[in-house]
Amino acid sequence: MSWSCLMRYFYSAALAATLALAAVPAAWAAPKVVLISLDGANASIADEYFKSGVLNAKTGLGLLRRTGAFARQNVTITPSVTAPGHIAIATGSTAAKNDINANSFHLIKSNFTQNTSGFGAPIGGYDVSGPTVSEEPTATPLWVTLRAAGKQVATATWPGGDGVDVLEPTSTNLIQPASVRTVDYTVPFGSFAGVGAKGFVLGAADFADGTAALASQLAAAGYVSYSPVKQKTSLLETFTVGDVTYNILVAALDGTNDQVVNYDTLVFYDEAQGIKPGPFSLPSTGPAYERVDGNSSKFYLEGSSNKAGTAFYVSFLAGDLSTVRFARYATNFIPRNAPIIASVDDINNNVGFWAPQPDFRIPERISPGFETFPDLELEGMYADQVRSFVSYQTDIGLRAISQNPNADLVMIYIEQPDGSGHQFTLTDPRQPTDFKNPNSIGSGQDPEKKARYASYLKTAYQTASDAVQRIIQAVGTERDGTPKSDVLVVSDHGMAPFHTAVSIFNLLSNNGIDTTKVRAVTTGPAANLYISLQGREADGVVSESEYLELQKKIVEVLRGAADPNPTYNYSLPGGKLFRFVTPRPTPEGKPVGFATSDAIGQDAGDVVAILNPGYNFDGTQSPVVYRQGDDTTVTTPVLSLANFYGAHGYDSRLPEMSAIFYAAGPNIRKGTFQAVRNIDVAPTILQILGVAPASTVQGNALNRLLKK
Structure with missing residues (x-):
């Protein structure tokens, strides 16, 4: 979904900006248009933050708002989720047309149980008769149109810009070539390298005096310990990434010359590498030296074939080592697809390996080892990841600009405030402040936790706006602050609080629907329910007549689904769970299971x-946690207590789902719009650049936004 960006990894913000700008030619040049997406930013929340002073009216979003135009509402597409939202922005077409239906869905020609990622699915669909590449795709990314017109485009982690050949998963037939997903400088979003985050709790008994050789290596690296160096008596952990096995060791140093035994630094290193003095050239980092300072330390996995890395974060370190708590973040890398490897290596070598992104599995205690960590320490880890990852993504965007100063369009994706919105939108009295305690709602909520979470969400918006300011500084401004490039900042969707987790599997099976023939693929509150149809799915088993019966039954069950609990259902229209239940059309004279519609x-x-x-x-938690007032004798409950707070994917017309829209630059008029649409962004950029939109574009250029 966030599809999180919530400490520094490679450089301070100032140094990164300096390095990026240093590469721009002496004669000023900057891209003509810069499009930035701040994932999950909501228009009304941003407006509230401007009114209360949370967001600076003179920088970042505030600067664009002051010198250009903004919209009070930016209507995104339904479902209002990340992959469809960004492809809608890039193509100017809705999800039903661009065929990116959700963050995860099923390609109907593949095996019935096979899912595909919306971030890697074919934009504009494919020809189901093969399956093969479509000769007439139903949507076209604006970068394809621009490059066909001789324009230069760069994408920095924008969904769909990944340089990958898309294969149908069952047959492995090519259904979209990499050329559709490759621009002049293409940096894809990073990938998980296979080793998830882990928490560690150690005590004094885990450490013994380090060797003289260890102390000598540390001294050569510039680290002196004023108490005997201590080392964990055994390996901290062993894991394999990118075809290399790493044996991780940890040692403790006392870096304060105060005649007191007071260990304050941990050093993490690989047994095979030892402790080397440096200096190190990116992506290399050497050992990770970590103090309890709220910032993690990066750690490159030397020799990994995928150029992966991780980071360490120390949340508590007793001076006598009686209690030591720290995390090793998940391992990540940038996919090194052949058509874009030059761009990827440029980032690895000049910005660094893919930084650990905000990881909800840490504060939700899903990853192992975090069970006994205090809430504040886990929240501190997440806040660290927000700062460091936004800084890293911004550095990638700045590098893209510096390497393509004459680009016509640079598209930059920033993950925040989406991840923080999911974790911290604790604004509804029906939300439990303790996920395991159904009575921690209403008057039972923890007011301190609510206040902390509100502050984290504000910080996420501030961090995202600061990223915009760094990009504006990179392209330059006129004396009145107006950017020298046309800078447009949008988001893919908003965010809303939710209080109840829904099991669609239990809903179907409890109502007698055969879940071997029907299955749901969900993204947030949106679900695509597929029937295993003969002649469509590669392994389909359901006849056309049974398909029609099953489809009718599914619609009846979903439309009749309700929440009977008055503690929670008071905001539901008619008490019904679903806002939309829309069947695939089955017009006469057309094959069952293939027809499409506007939805x-x-x-x-x-x-x-x-x-x-x-x-x-x-x-949904495991084991399930029943809500206050629910029947706890039901063994397959449909409704239960959830373990996080914010969601998107609802009806795009709801104000909570509204995206942001800010724009300023040489071609942008000053003004305020009541409403715009995200599908209008692509044709507006094409109009600025003087290129006619593809025939598949459904949006319209915002002519009233433009000076000419």
């Missing part, structure tokens, strides 16, 4: 359903 795309479900706000398919 149903080629690879959408046979029934598409979207919950009402307050309810979400994600967040």
